[in-house]
Amino acid sequence: MKLYSYWRSTTSYRVRIALNLKGLSYETSPVNLVAGEQRAPDYAALNPGKGVPTLVLGDGTVLTQSLAIIEYLDATVPEPPLLPTDPLMRARVQAAVQTIAMDIHPVNNLKVMTYLKAHMGLTADGQLDWFRHWMTEGFAAYQAMLPKGTAFSFGETPDLADICLVAQLYNAHRWGVDMSPFPRLLEIEECALSVAAFNDARPQNQPDAA
Known part of the structure; x- marks a missing residue:
């Protein structure tokens, strides 16, 4: 592949x-x-x-x-498996996934920021404010969805929600989002990045990393 x-x-x-x-x-x-x-x-x-x-x-x-x-x-x-087979748990995991993939990511990607800068006059500080606002909103919703006492978002093994969360947290750290309200998310990130599959996929470990 x-x-x-x-x-x-x-x-x-x-x-x-x-x-x-x-x-x-x-x-x-x-x-x-x-x-x-x-x-x-x-x-x-x-x-x-x-x-x-x-x-x-x-x-x-x-x-x-x-x-x-x-x-x-x-x-x-x-x-x-990356998604639960139980229909109720699957729906809960998918809701968390969609919070990242549909609520946060679409308004924080390169295409959107390029357009806002070129056509809407958004300054560099304005871009940062935009990034941080939508990530903070989405992370608050995500954290509120989570059960307590699990190593990962919904259980003891990583699933699709964790995959989306860890990738989005990379951007959060990059753009200086205040993560102090989200200790649970940082705990999940730390747990996930201790797994080789997550660590090896990190941006800085890629062949084209600048």
């Missing part, structure tokens, strides 16, 4: 963690988002969304969108 990825992309980070947890080997093909390589015609033909990640399977099948890729991996390589 080949994973088209950018080292700082949180969505790429998610897929790297999932691949590692499943014990799947893959080749990384860097796509420099800052340099605009995602808009190159050859890559845009592969991923019409002009983003990362893109996973190309051994038979040449192309998958895009991180959650779709991860759910495919979970369906085809069931162990270890």
Whole structure:
């Protein structure tokens, strides 16, 4: 398999963690988002969304969108499971996942920030305020969803919620979000990063890390 990825992309980070947890080997093909390589015609033909990640399977099948890729991996390589089989627990985990992937991430990605800067006149300080506000809002909601007394978000083993959380926390630290209201999230992050599959997927451990 080949994973088209950018080292700082949180969505790429998610897929790297999932691949590692499943014990799947893959080749990384860097796509420099800052340099605009995602808009190159050859890559845009592969991923019409002009983003990362893109996973190309051994038979040449192309998958895009991180959650779709991860759910495919979970369906085809069931162990270890990344989503609960119990319908109620599955819904709770998915709600936490969507808080990160649908509430926080879409308004904090490079496309949005580039547009706000270029067309809405957002200053550098304004961009930071924007980042921090939406992450703080989302983290408060996420933390309130969690049960007590578990090592990870919903149990003793990591799942899709933890994958999304750890990737988003990378951005939170990068952009100086005040994490003092979220001790539970930092505990989960510490636990997750002690797992090789998470640690190996960290942005700074990627071949294209600057």
